Amino acid sequence: MTDFLSLSLADITAKLKAREVSATEVATAALDAAEASQGALNAFTAFDRDKTLAMAKASDDKLAKGEGGLIEGAPIAVKDLFAVDGVSTTACSHILDGFKPPYESTVTSKLWAEGGVFLGKTNMDEFAMGSSNETSYFGNVINPWRANGSDAQLTPGGSSGGSAAAVAADIAYGATGTDTGGSIRQPAAFTGTVGVKGTYGRASRWGAVAFASSLDHPGPFARTVKDSAILMQAMSGHDPKESTSLPLDVPDWIAAASASVKGKRIGVPKEYVMDGMPSEIEKLWQQGVDWLKAAGCEIVDVSLPHTKYALPTYYIINPAEASSNLARYDGMRYGLRVEGSNLTDTYEKSRAEGFGDEVQRRVLMGTYVLSAGYYDAYYLKALKVRRRILEDFEKAFEKCDALLTPSTPSAAFALGTKSDDPISMYLNDIFTVTANIAGVPAMSVPAGLDASGLPLGLQIITPALDEATMFSVGAALEDAAGFNHKPEKWW
Template sequence: MGSSNETSNTGPVVNPWKAKDSNESLTPGGSSGGSAAAVAADLCFGATGTDTGGSIRQPASFTGTVGVKGTYGRTSRWGVVAFASSLDHPGPFAKTVKDSALLLQAMSGHDPKDSTSLPNDVPDFAAAVGQSVKGLKIGVPKEYRVDGMPAEIDEVWQKGIDWLKAAGCEIVDISLPHTKYALPAYYIVAPAEASSNLARYDGMRYGNRVEGKDLNDTYEKTRAAGFGHEVQRRIMIGTYVLSAGYYDAYYLRAQKVRTRILQDFDQAFEKVDAILTPAAPSAAFGLGTKSDDPIAMYLNDVFTVTANLAGVPAMSVPAGLDKSGLPLGLQVITRALDEETMFKVGAAIEDSAGFGFKAEKWW
């Protein structure tokens, strides 16, 4: 779990990209950073990830790849180790928008083994790539201009706005007023669901098992050995917010905030066809530079968690490089079940950006 891939059981994944004149190992983002790094390093043409609060889109931004999550329920969660069941979105990483559309199409469709899987027909996502975006209304939310955001993030966002305007889109300033509550709500809902989901890993039926002197001792030793510190932190937070006397104050209130966030999107999509934002608040950072500060790490999800809370489709498209030569991504968000518009807009950004950069040989 986490936005830097440093809590993996086998150690951190290393981003194939390096900053100019530096040999520092950088994070590929997380938590699906392994998949993003594999695509960026040309180990494969595409890979799957799971996006619970940005775990596909933030690594895609950090590695110069395309990362997509569809509408909640569009892709089956069957076979995925559940983190937060109401937020988990499996989706693809790819090198181009067209490839990501093909992959999402292959992954989508009803699965009777997943009770949240949508029964809707799957459109031809790939056919939307390359279609004209002329006449589309693109929303730019004022709440995404956060304090302390690097100027380069703002500049690439402005470039994206200019590209879409040049392609014939109408740019509309919008407000998503409950955005500032998204991270706090997410970090209540997600750990609460994680603490419930991960209770099954008790050393009895499957997975890791450490023998103890009695049943309770076996449980305690198994979970202490089987879960890393970040997972343990989130389980403890989740158990706390679900406990008697705190459930109403935290979990129920967070769910009400989540409803408000969804209403913000519903109201915005009455005026616009898609929303354009940065994908991440920075470029890739060095391994170990933020790992001792959980709050700084959680802030990496500031632009992405809202789409998970609302269950709407979103993607990250590589749009440029920062002054250190590291990739930066733009995020496209559309209304539920309208992935076609998302791919249409994403492809228009891809064409305008002409992002042909690759990591230098990493071996």
């Protein structure tokens, strides 16, 4: 019996604690499901069955003594951006082929300390650069959802597409992701899962392959808001090894997920009404407003006037930081090396063969905006606009406790339909990038289906350090929406 794979994280940990099922049974079932799905979903890049079963055995030993952490015995999938000791960690790039770190990322260390069991590394866009999981060296991840009456392969979103697919397909009880401009929230919306990023610095970036350091936010994918609160609580906390890690205690977000939202003021930003946005998204957004009003919230109109500059600002800062961070991949110390006639030739050949098209595009863009003569015109100006965007949020939060917006401008789209048009692909981040630019908490909650039967999400954004309100509002939306849809199994 493996029907326990469809349970929530909270429910499976309760069953494990009650000894109704063993961690070894659960881990074996999850591994079998993950490996069986690979040919269809391609959600994973690496497994280590011995490591998984050893961790499950250790959980069983703890549980037998009545001990155990927050997520004791639950299999958790790990985005292939986080170092797991002795397990292939490539950021889904050819240039990191064969790299097995002899250390553990802080986020995964914290999850394992709370009893999580490593399930496998999940597929992603190369170096987290992408919105559709089509830039991975290991091939596309396929969304477990399909449109009604269609066999077309859909994107699970990016860059954390493998993590989202693994949770949506009832393989993993939770998964780690990173969100640089929407790479947790957009895949969550596309797969009918909950995706969360906390305040910048809540979860440590140490041991996670860097993309854009001032924008990267680790966070979880989960099946419910409560599960996401459990995972976020487990993976957060101060890390002295990471300079931007916040030296703050982690609040009780699990309790916050069941707190009342009566009297909360919910802001609706007028700038998020976009030309050409599907009427279904606008209708769902209004439905979300009505649900929160019925839960006792006060709805207020707010303005975020610099929102129109968010995407260009993001796509200057993001490639600039990527250009700097990816300079370390030169074929000398680890990963791919293509021998050249001299040192410079070796650098050039290693990077040309090791980096995919999207990574090369962003490195070139970033190098350009940081170059002499353009630094002031682009990069410095983008930093000034970034400050204005943050000020917009600060002013809005003087009037409200949380913002409600759509998560994405559409439901999941077919693979291949936007990959030849980078601008069209970048527009997928239209609703999500502002929260990264400002460093404030945000989450996507599944709230309905479109006419094709595909999931749509609503986004909650709250002030810095106020994840508690985010989880309480998210749970209120979840309760009102009653979203319990699952993709029909075809894989």
